[in-house]
Amino acid sequence: MAEPAIRLERLVKRYGEGPAAVEALKGVDMAVYPGEVVGLIGPSGSGKTTLLKCLGAVIEPTAGRMVLGSETIFDDGWKVRDLRALRRDRIGFIFQAPYLIPFLDATDNVALLPMLAGRSDGEARARALEVLGALDVAHRAAARIAELSGGEQQRVSIARALANKPPIVLADEPTAPLDSERALTVVRILNRLATEYHAAIIVVTHDEKIIPTFRRIYRIRDGRTVEEPGEGRPLD
Amino acid sequence: MINLAVRDVAHGIGRYVATAVGLGLLIGVTLTMGGVYRGMSDDARAFLRATGADVWVVQQHTLGPFAEASTLHDDAWRSIRGLPGVAAVGNATFLTTQVRYGERWVRVMVLGFEPGRPGEPGYLVDGRPVTRSHYEAVADVQTGFRLGERVRIRRNEYTVVGLTRRMVSQAGDPMMFIPLRDAQEAQFLKDNEAIVNDRARLAANPRVNRPGVPGVLEAVGELQTSNRSVNAVLVRVAPGADPAEVAANIKRWKRLQAFTSTEMEEILVGTLIERSARQIGLFLAILALVSVAIVAFIIYTMTLGKLKEIAVLKLIGTRNRTIAAMILQEALGLGVIGFLIGRISATLWGPLFPRHVLLLVEDSARGFGVTMVACVLASLVGIRMALRVDPAEAIGG
Numbered sequence: 291m292a293e294p295a296i297r298l299e300r301l302v303k304r305y306g307e308g309p310a311a312v313e314a315l316k317g318v319d320m321a322v323y324p325g326e327v328v329g330l331i332g333p334s335g336s337g338k339t340t341l342l343k344c345l346g347a348v349i350e351p352t353a354g355r356m357v358l359g360s361e362t363i364f365d366d367g368w369k370v371r372d373l374r375a376l377r378r379d380r381i382g383f384i385f386q387a388p389y390l391i392p393f394l395d396a397t398d399n400v401a402l403l404p405m406l407a408g409r410s411d412g413e414a415r416a417r418a419l420e421v422l423g424a425l426d427v428a429h430r431a432a433a434r435i436a437e438l439s440g441g442e443q444q445r446v447s448i449a450r451a452l453a454n455k456p457p458i459v460l461a462d463e464p465t466a467p468l469d470s471e472r473a474l475t476v477v478r479i480l481n482r483l484a485t486e487y488h489a490a491i492i493v494v495t496h497d498e499k500i501i502p503t504f505r506r507i508y509r510i511r512d513g514r515t516v517e518e519p520g521e522g523r524p525l526d
Numbered sequence: 527m528i529n530l531a532v533r534d535v536a537h538g539i540g541r542y543v544a545t546a547v548g549l550g551l552l553i554g555v556t557l558t559m560g561g562v563y564r565g566m567s568d569d570a571r572a573f574l575r576a577t578g579a580d581v582w583v584v585q586q587h588t589l590g591p592f593a594e595a596s597t598l599h600d601d602a603w604r605s606i607r608g609l610p611g612v613a614a615v616g617n618a619t620f621l622t623t624q625v626r627y628g629e630r631w632v633r634v635m636v637l638g639f640e641p642g643r644p645g646e647p648g649y650l651v652d653g654r655p656v657t658r659s660h661y662e663a664v665a666d667v668q669t670g671f672r673l674g675e676r677v678r679i680r681r682n683e684y685t686v687v688g689l690t691r692r693m694v695s696q697a698g699d700p701m702m703f704i705p706l707r708d709a710q711e712a713q714f715l716k717d718n719e720a721i722v723n724d725r726a727r728l729a730a731n732p733r734v735n736r737p738g739v740p741g742v743l744e745a746v747g748e749l750q751t752s753n754r755s756v757n758a759v760l761v762r763v764a765p766g767a768d769p770a771e772v773a774a775n776i777k778r779w780k781r782l783q784a785f786t787s788t789e790m791e792e793i794l795v796g797t798l799i800e801r802s803a804r805q806i807g808l809f810l811a812i813l814a815l816v817s818v819a820i821v822a823f824i825i826y827t828m829t830l831g832k833l834k835e836i837a838v839l840k841l842i843g844t845r846n847r848t849i850a851a852m853i854l855q856e857a858l859g860l861g862v863i864g865f866l867i868g869r870i871s872a873t874l875w876g877p878l879f880p881r882h883v884l885l886l887v888e889d890s891a892r893g894f895g896v897t898m899v900a901c902v903l904a905s906l907v908g909i910r911m912a913l914r915v916d917p918a919e920a921i922g923g
Binding site: 339342343346348349374375377378379383385389391392393394398401402403405406407411434450462 | 840
């Protein structure tokens with residue numbers, strides 16, 4: 291098998307100090323490969339969101355290692371200097387709600403990321419249109435966010451996550467507000483994009499409708515992860 | 527790169543413009559207050575210019591007729607005329623009074639002058655100068671009087687023969703120019719009943735009305751009813767002469783007080799309207815503070831409404847300075863639009879004010895600078911809040 295797109299080794303996250311300290315992650319191990327969609331599931335309070343924040347380089351783990359490709363990002367207190375650039379260039383985020391920027395149209399919501407990464411406006415917009423096309427929403431490229439349906443907004447937010455072709459995409463409950471059919475459509479899209487863009491996609495979810503679709507699952511409980519094989523139910 | 531501020535403003539243009547209009551009206555009020563102060567100063571200067579005097583000679587130990595009572599004998603000018611550097615002198619009286627005009631009263635400052643001497647009205651916009659010795663007047667257009675109309679000052683009626691413009695007293699009252707003798711009568715002459723009473727008292731006084739000494743009673747009575755006083759003597763200096771030197775000579779030799787027109791201006795602007803200026807200054811300071819508070823509040827609420835978007839922007843890698851620039855540009859845009867609306871409003875409603883509102887370009891430039899600084903300061907509240915947003919807030923619902 292190829293080298294993992296992201297690898298966590300004994301990752302620990304502790305909030306606070308002394309006796310009042312809370313250990314949200316107690317030594318998480320995880321490896322997700324390019325082109326793979328894995329599920330991260332667990333009950334509320336199990337540490338899912340904390341793990342997602344560590345994976346997204348939003349918060350710094352207390353101990354352990356996080357390796358992105360061949361580069362160590364966090365290593366027992368050490369971290370790369372520019373987490374902002376790391377998030378911009380190498381991690382895509384899909385949220386529970388689309389959280390699109392309401393004052394930008396669909397194209398600019400997607401093009402913003404390549405622009406932030408230093409691409410020219412023309413190049414960034416061309417890239418945005420390409421990804422919107424891949425998600426079948428290119429015809430809504432000039433629409434304001436308020437004019438898009440919920441499903442279209444979610445597709446634009448997925449397009450935004452993929453705009454810079456990141457090796458890692460983190461999806462936080464992406465199907466929570468959707469009905470079964472739309473939820474499965476989103477998972478279908480994620481699987482297709484994982485293959486097309488060679489991205490490792492980690493889907494944090496509670497959604498029983500989509501859990502059987504994963505081939506591999508990380509179950510998190512009390513700050514520790516357990517790897518399980520998924521049902522890998524066909525989506526077509 | 528996309529200009530986030532422009533897009534955000536365009537997205538909520540209605541609310542943004544409505545806010546800018548509100549701010550603009552406040553700035554308009556602030557500029558108008560400044561204009562009122564400038565107008566007061568300008569009125570004072572216009573009044574001094576209107577007299578055409580280089581030196582003001584007033585009663586000794588006084589600051590002149592605008593600060594306190596000043597009375598001079600009306601032949602004091604003769605001895606002043608002979609001093610070196612003096613080109614022309616003229617007596618002048620000043621009386622602020624209500625003038626009857628049809629069914630209404632108009633408050634004016636009446637200046638009694640001697641034709642051809644300092645104190646005479648300068649440029650006329652209509653009509654002719656006063657040519658008769660009595661009962662003709664030149665009035666400022668602000669009085670509302672028209673040529674040929676007759677207006678009543680005290681006991682006499684005057685025909686308006688000429689009109690001037692921008693000739694107002696330091697208090698903003700339009701001016702009327704009438705011959706000195708008429709003005710002296712209007713200012714100093716007692717009413718008929720008082721004259722009759724005084725005559726009766728004199729006639730009853732044995733020291734004045736002695737039997738066998740005719741003429742004393744009449745002479746004393748005449749003195750009581752005629753008046754030879756003026757409020758100031760206005761001096762125009764000869765070309766090349768120094769007004770300060772002429773004023774110093776008058777003070778030294780004539781037991782009179784003399785001020786150059788610059789000193790008189792200081793008295794008028796620096797002391798007489800100083801309290802008004804301080805009051806207006808305080809108003810301006812309060813209005814400026816209110817403007818800052820309003821802009822800060824608006825920017826704060828605008829930022830508050832975007833916290834989730836800001837968290838997402840930060841999470842996807844937007845630099846803090848890009849977000850700060852967005853908020854700053856929005857605040858500055860608000861200031862620019864607000865200022866333009868304010869300046870236009872002040873220009874439009876300025877003429878409706880009863881007193882002259884003078885909007886100077888330099889005051890507008892200063893106001894614009896203050897507005898921009900205020901917007902920068904106000905935006906700091908929003909920027910601080912935005913920079914404290916944790917990108918992690920975008921994760922976890």
